Every structure is written in C-alpha cells, then in structure tokens.
Amino acid sequence: MLANHAKLMKFFSASEEVVGRKKLQKMIYILKKCGVPYDEKYEFHFYGPYSEELTLRIEELCNLGFISEVKEDKSNYYQYRYGMTQQGEEFLNHSQVELPPIEDKIEKMKEKSSRFLELVSTMLYFDDLTKAEIEEKIQVVKKKSNYTSKDLEEAWQFIEQIQH
Amino acid sequence: MAYKDEKLDEEKVFKDPVHRYVHVRDQVIWDLIGTPEFQRLRRVRQLGTTYLTFHGAEHSRFNHSLGVYEIVRRILLNFEGRPDWNNDERLLCLCAALLHDLGHGPFSHSFEKVFKLDHEDFTKKIILGDTHVNEILKRVDLEFPQKVADVINKTYEDKLVVSLISSQIDADRMDYLQRDAYFTGVSYGHFDMERILRVMRPVEDQVVIKESGMHAVEDYIMSRYQMYWQVYFHPVTRSAEVILSKILHRAKHLYEQNYKFDFEPTHFISFFEGDVNLEDYLRLDESVVLFYFQMWADEKDSIISDLCVRFTNRQLFKYVEFNPNLQMKEWMELYSLFRDVGMDPEYYLVVDSSSDLPYDFYRPGEEEERLPIHLLMPNQDLRELSRESDIVEAISGKKRTDHKLYFPLDFVEALPDDSEAKARILEILNS
Structure with missing residues (x-):
C-alpha cells in the first residue's frame, strides 16, 4: 500500500530535516538520477527539474500526519521546513518497501545550497548530451543564474562523487 | 517565398464547439495537421477513462491540440508590436502549441505508470525522428525541429515562448478546462478567456496579467479547482x-x-x-x-x-x-x-x-520553486497572485487530499x- 509514499518516507527518515521545497525537489531528482527508484515524474520548469507529483505527494504525507511542514514567512516569500513525525515512523515500520542506501547521498546534498542543487539537477536533466553540450545548455536555460565555470566544475565533481 | 512564410490561398477553419472556429492560414500548420502522427491524436481520448463516468467525454487529443493552437494564435495577435515580444517566434509558438501533446499514447496516464514511459519523450522522438512531422518542420529550417522540441520540453532559451505553452496560466490549461467542461457537461470550468487574453502582457521572459484582469484570473483558478475535484479526480x-x-x-x-x-x-x-x-x-x-x-x-x-x-x-x-x-x-x-x-x-x-492523476490546481509554492502567476501592477511592479487575491489565497492554502x-x-x-x-x-x- 502506498509504496511511492513509503519510498519518500525513507527519504525523510534518512534526512531528518529538509529546509525548502526547492531543495527537496532537487534532492529527490538527484537521487532518482542516481538510480534510486522514485516514480515521481519530473519536467523541466523555470528553476530546473520539478515534479508536480512530488508536490502533491508531499502534501498528502502532510495531511496524513506522516511528515510535518512548518511554513516560515520570509517577507517576500514563504519557506517550508519538513521532518518526519512519530506516525510517519510507524507507517514506515509497517512498510515493506526497500531502497538502495541513500543516507550518504542525502548528507552530501544537505550540505549544499538549493542554488547549487538546482545546477546539479539541471546538468543531470541533460545527461543525454555531451559534457560540452551540457555546459552550453546551462548557459542557455540558466542565463539569469550566472553560474560560473567554477560552479560548473564543482557541480561535475559533485555528480562524480554522488553517482559512485 | 520561404516555406515558413507561405500562406494558404484562403484561410481554413475548423468548426470548434469551444472556440467556435480554429483558424489556419500558415501552410506549415496546415501541413502538420495533415500528418499521420497528428491525425493519430483523433484516436486518443483527451480524458482517458473519464468517458465511463461522464459519457460525453469522448473528445480527443486532436480537438484539444487544435484548441491550444487557436488560443496561442489569438494571444500572439494581441502581442504583436508590444515591447518584449519578438514576432519572429510566432511560427515556433504555433507549431509548439499544435504539437505539444503529440507523444500522448492511449490511456497515457496508466500506460506511463505501468510501463515507466514518458509521453514527453515520445513527443520529442516524433518531432526529431524519422516522421512526417519532422519532414515538415525541417522544411522550415534544419534547426527548427529541435527548437520546437525545446519549447515543448521547456528548455528553449526564450522563456516567454515557453510560458505561452506551459505555465500556471497557459494556453494548454485554458483549452482543456473549457473543453473538458463542455464535453463532460459539467457547469464548472467556465471563465472569461477573452478577458484574460486581453490582459496578458509579455514582460521580459514571462507572460503576466494586468492587475485589472485579476478577477478573470480568479475565475480561472476557481474553475481549475472545481474541475480538479468534480471531474479529474472523480x-x-x-x-x-x-x-x-x-x-x-x-x-x-x-x-x-x-x-x-x-x-x-x-x-x-x-x-x-x-x-x-x-x-x-x-x-x-x-x-x-x-x-x-x-x-x-x-x-x-x-x-x-x-x-x-x-x-x-x-x-x-x-x-x-x-x-x-x-x-x-x-x-x-x-x-x-x-x-x-x-x-x-x-x-x-x-x-x-x-x-x-496528472492535473493540478494553483499552488504558488515558495520563491524559485516554480513560476507563479504574476500580476502587473499600475506602477509596473510584479506581484504574485495569491498575495493580491483573497480568493486565490484561500484555496491555495487549502489542503485537500x-x-x-x-x-x-x-x-x-x-x-x-x-x-x-x-x-x-x-x-x-x-x-
């Protein structure tokens, strides 16, 4: 039952706390690109890969009381903070869903900014292209973000680390 | 005359129950409609299994695709001559609108889930592969198929072009809400599209709505909300x-x-x-x-x-x-x-x-998570819709699963x- 929800609960169990919906979106996408079998469908949006299905499923998990969502007013925008609840833990204990180990990858991603994860996930989105084509594409689709060659280099290293 | 500029001798029209008429004057559009890949959309229902609940919902992705094309055509008539709008992108927008659902398969929601497929991938493959559609697009320009695929995939460099086809208030949603309401026979799903089209403005890289049109947009959001629960999630x-x-x-x-x-x-x-x-x-x-x-x-x-x-x-x-x-x-x-x-x-x-199910109602999200609907205020500032509209704010915060x-x-x-x-x-x- 609710296998896709249970897979997400494994993520919350491993991450303890995630700050920001954008960060959450990009983390799940990066895990997916690392071969973790998340079924949420992603499309390319203004700020990189984004999954409406994931947004809805997170909303459901909140409504079920399995994760907590704290909305913080940042004057120009809202920011959301997510963590697993006791009931969520119980749900996960009953679930028989298995995932490959994700803890290390999550730790690595948590240390990074959402801006950086946006870059990484966008690069992974174009992973059917060559390295040079990906870098060119980033300059086209992320023109406003002004990613530097240093950012790109760091992102390549990060991808190398996290995918192996 | 270059193929991209060729016009039909006489305008062709398709009678349409939602937009009254769909108008075609560009030879390229006419040729695309005639391809086997586009005609196949007649045999794929827009709402999958919904016809088992609402017996009128037999309309196809063919109808919808023509509808999205027609809405974009009308938006572009309004955009012509405005700052921030480059009319050289016109044909690209029309082709992307027409072809945006080309890769949908039968009952695509279930098929995609069970067989781990993605209709967007197939849209891209049809546009770029060895197909009649690709032949026509290549006649415009060898780079043109890739551009159309990029717009549909939302990775095209001009985000304004992308947002016409895909954003929180785009031609796709405006067509399917009205069309699905019409064919299911429900009394929800109606809103003043003519008004929305009149108050849409190209501003830098996005389509925004003049603040005076906020109430028309509220109606559109409410219609999304109601269709979501009354039809799509039936x-x-x-x-x-x-x-x-x-x-x-x-x-x-x-x-x-x-x-x-x-x-x-x-x-x-x-x-x-x-x-x-x-x-x-x-x-x-x-x-x-x-x-x-x-x-x-x-x-x-x-x-x-x-x-x-x-x-x-x-x-x-x-x-x-x-x-x-x-x-x-x-x-x-x-x-x-x-x-x-x-x-x-x-x-x-x-x-x-x-x-x-793959339909959504309006969710503003947090900064830089996804692009919200922006209102263009009289002082030229942009404000996120739910910050200005109590009605939208009320249903945006309302969680219901x-x-x-x-x-x-x-x-x-x-x-x-x-x-x-x-x-x-x-x-x-x-x-």
Missing part, C-alpha cells in the same frame, strides 16, 4: 483507471511468466519488454487497446479475463474512504483476508490517492454467507 473514473492499470500489470506479469495467451499480445510485446520503439508506440491507440481487452476477456487466466470484462462492460470496483494512517491495521487484515478467500489483493484491493480503497464488492458478496472472512471483510469496509 472516484468512478479512478475506479476505471485502477482496473485499467491492473489489466496492464496482469498482462505484463503473464507475459513474464511465459503464459500462453490465446490471443497473442503482439502490439504490447515491446511494452512488456521495456523496449518501446517509436513505430510500436505509434501503432498502439485506444481502439487497439480496447480490442485487446475484448479478446483478453476470453483468456483462461481468470484475473485478466475478469478485469477485462469489468472494464469493457463498466462493472467497476466499489470504493470506500480510507485513511492510511488511522486504518493501517485494518488494511493489513483486509490484505490477508482477501488472500485467504482467493481474491489476489495485488489486483483486487487497491488504495488510490488523488495525486496519482483524498485516498480511497477500491475492491470488487460483487466478489465479496458472492462469498458464502456463513463465511467468517466475508463477515469480517464487510465489517471493516463498512466501518
């Missing part, structure tokens, strides 16, 4: 969708077990093997799928046969409200009881969550009256 449609998915799962499972089908699933083999090429994909439309379901209704495997009879004859699963948190123990007990009485719970006991438990009540009722399992199953389901 529990009976979800029951049909559950059965459809289970048929596909069962057929795949049987194939993997080397089951000998009485009627060979020729059209499905590459789907079962996870290696679908474009040719196979384009051959499978809803008429073909429904034909297989009729044939499989006579299979000796009792599960696929039963599920196909149910789908074909609309003998759907019944449902009860279900809370996976509060009823976790009951779920586990039901699962065992179903197994004990010979109803495989993998096929006959299904929890369905509303988010498993829905889980239902689907099962074949007729099977349960057919169990012997003295069966303890039957009594307990009914007790749980009715509690």
